Amino acid sequence: MTRTTGTGHGTSTLARWDRRAARVGAWCADALELVLPVTCAVCGEPGATLCRGCRIMLRRSTARPAAVRPPGPLEPSGVLVYTAGEYEHELAACLLAYKNGGRTDLAPTLAAVLSAVLAAAAHDLRDRTGPLHWVPVPTSARARRRRWFDPVADVLDAAALPSGTEVHRALRHRAPGRGGAGGAQKTRGRAQRTRAVRGVMRARDVAGRTCVVVDDVLTTGATAAEAVHRLEQAGARVPAVVTLAGVRAARSPRENEVMSNPVVREFPHSLP
Numbered sequence: 001m002t003r004t005t006g007t008g009h010g011t012s013t014l015a016r017w018d019r020r021a022a023r024v025g026a027w028c029a030d031a032l033e034l035v036l037p038v039t040c041a042v043c044g045e046p047g048a049t050l051c052r053g054c055r056i057m058l059r060r061s062t063a064r065p066a067a068v069r070p071p072g073p074l075e076p077s078g079v080l081v082y083t084a085g086e087y088e089h090e091l092a093a094c095l096l097a098y099k100n101g102g103r104t105d106l107a108p109t110l111a112a113v114l115s116a117v118l119a120a121a122a123h124d125l126r127d128r129t130g131p132l133h134w135v136p137v138p139t140s141a142r143a144r145r146r147r148w149f150d151p152v153a154d155v156l157d158a159a160a161l162p163s164g165t166e167v168h169r170a171l172r173h174r175a176p177g178r179g180g181a182g183g184a185q186k187t188r189g190r191a192q193r194t195r196a197v198r199g200v201m202r203a204r205d206v207a208g209r210t211c212v213v214v215d216d217v218l219t220t221g222a223t224a225a226e227a228v229h230r231l232e233q234a235g236a237r238v239p240a241v242v243t244l245a246g247v248r249a250a251r252s253p254r255e256n257e258v259m260s261n262p263v264v265r266e267f268p269h270s271l272p
């Protein structure tokens with residue numbers, strides 16, 4: 001938390017209560033681990049958060065984080081988009097288990113994946129003026145109460161930051177309960193999603209700073225585009241967006257939903 005700036009102002013009682021609840025939730029999860037055996041979050045094999053085979057497959061599919069073609073809504077802003085890999089197989093299974101399956105023990109694994117993407121982006125952006133600020137896309141208050149944690153910000157807090165860069169939680173949801181990266185949004189079309197996220201975030205304390213938006217999954221790009229827009233409106237330079245996973249440009253969000261869920265259920269694949 002010492003790396004994070006801009007967290008101490010205007011914090012509501014509700015947000016403080018949420019953080020306390022999250023700490024109690026994490027403590028309960030730790031206590032449960034003592035009595036329940038840990039299983040692989042992808043294939044269910046007992047023994048570890050990720051079994052050796054699934055860990056190898058995850059490492060392979062995320063070994064080369066790279067700049068990818070921005071999806072439609074992000075194109076006009078001219079930002080570079082970096083991602084660790086496709087939203088499928090082990091990466092999708094880990095993200096789903098972490099966000100919706102209560103597997104917060106995957107945070108260090110996903111933080112390692114994110115660290116590599118941050119390093120790739122920071123390397124490419126090293127000649128830009130001023131230090132880079134990583135700005136996580138915020139979770140809506142409603143989603144945070146449902147999950148008891150903030151998926152993107154928590155993974156970013158656990159990630160290794162490239163030198164000379166820092167986390168800046170500059171984006172907040174404007175109205176609790178509106179918008180957010182809920183699972184239902186993944187089935188919406190691009191235009192619907194763009195409308196749904198318009199105006200849900202506000203940015204502060206970013207004037208003159210160089211900010212890189214950090215999100216977990218890039219589907220239509222509507223949420224990331226809104227984040228970029230809000231930051232730029234508040235006076236930031238936003239050269240890039242960084243995500244853990246991206247969906248193939250040719251695939252619609254609905255196809256992605258259909259594609260990724262059976263993959264998650266069908267695991268394990270045969271391993272090399």
Ligand SMILES: [Zn+2]
Pocket residue numbers: 040041042043044045050051052053054055268
């Ligand atoms: Zn496994």
